[in-house]
Amino acid sequence: MNIRIVTADRVPWEDLDAVFGPGNPHGSNWASNNCRCQRFKVPGWMWRDSTLAERLAAQRAQARGGSGLVAYVDDEPAGWVAVEPRVAYPKLLTTRAPWTGRNEDRHDPDVWAVTCFVVRKGYRGRGLTYRLAEAAAEHARACGAKAVEGYSMLTRPGKVITWGELHVGAKQVFEEAGFREVHQPSARRVVMRKDF
Known part of the structure; x- marks a missing residue:
């Protein structure tokens, strides 16, 4: 499997749109296509x-x-990760969960955030999310970030996760990309961070 990951400004809109795919209320792409x-x-x-x-x-x-x-997997658009300065996400800055118990300047423009992963149907189960997390961290570092965070889902063996909830990424995805846990605001959410 030949994988290449590029910044979204270097791809045609049609390729990005293909990753999100047509959605229907009962299909796996419905949430990502609408959000x-x-x-x-x-x-x-x-x-x-x-x-x-x-x-x-x-x-x-x-x-x-x-x-x-x-x-891209073998030149077909297959996945997406949202990553940019944390201040670009106004609702993230005001959402209680990531900040409870943390004493940090949430408006620091040098901290970036990974907020969403989407893998196109037909390309799932191949480890693409892991590669996207690594690339997101490298992209943030290359753009001058002093740190990058993810707001991951804690998965448990045998527990079902409602479809669409894992768009934030699983904790192990961030761990494999070198992030460390800095905060667990709830039983299911874990803030992961990589400092440069």
Whole structure:
């Protein structure tokens, strides 16, 4: 499997759009196709206070700015990771969970965040999320970040995770990419961080 990962500003919009794929309310791409990795960016609650057209426009702008990476498998668009300065995610800065018990300047522009992974149907189960996490950390470092964080899901053997919830990435994905746990705000969420 030949994998290459590039910044979103270097790929045609059609390739990024293919990763998110057509969605339907019962399909595995429904949540990603509708959210478009704007969960921590849109004001209010994404479905009520913004339209799909607005979220698509926001993702296009995000991609044009190079704030995200697209993975290709054998020259086919197969995955995406959202990564950019943490301050670009206004809802993340005000969400209680990542900050409870932490004493840190959440508005520090030199700390980046990995907020979303999407792997296209047909390419799952091949370890692509692990490669995207590694690339996201390297991209943040290359862009001058002093650290990068992820807000991962803690998975447990035998426990079912509702589809769509794992878009933030599993703890082990970040561990394999060299992140360390800095905070566990709830039984299921773990803040992972890599300092440069």
